[in-house]
Amino acid sequence: MGYEIAGAWGTAMATEGTGTPIVLVGDGSYMMMNSDIYSSVLSGHKMIVIVCDNGGFGVINRLQTGMGVPGFNNLLKDSRVQNKDDPLHVDFAKHAEAMGALARHCDSLADLGTAMEWAKTTDRTTVLSIATDAHKWTPGGADWYVGVPEVSPRESVQKARKGQEAFRQKQRQGV
């Protein structure tokens, strides 16, 4: 997390003249480290950045709630200054433009496709943002090895613990 944009800037330097790195980054990761958008504009190393804005740390929210506890502070809508109707979303297109990049917010997947065609023709780093769903994902079938309490008064936690123990029976150690 936080390496995507910096990593792509390095890739753009290493592959200069042979291609344009495409970065797929979450809104949380973008917030962690985005300043190399500016570096890439200054150095003339173009990249295309797609920001998937699902309103917070979607994967961590899922991980937390999957362990039988309520989500805590992962999604913007659950932040301390609560405004569920209008969470404090960052305007990523404007943010990127402020660093000299070209940018567009996309309203749909079709719009993203059109914007990608445009992004390929631009003369500098171009950032596209799109809203995504924090509660939908493609299961990978792997266990993120976090601990679930063995003892808890919460039934949901006890259930999550049992589920994890069962899942770990399938672990192929040393493979």
Ligand SMILES: Cc1ncc(C[n+]2csc(CCOP(=O)(O)OP(=O)(O)O)c2C)c(N)n1
């Ligand atoms: C440096 C660092 N800090 C924290 C984490 C833990 N972590 C993994 S994914 C994640 C949230 C990612 O949020 P976002 O980029 O918005 O992606 P989403 O899960 O919403 O798709 C966090 C905090 C990490 N992997 N690396």
Ligand SMILES: [Mg+2]
């Ligand atoms: Mg996110």
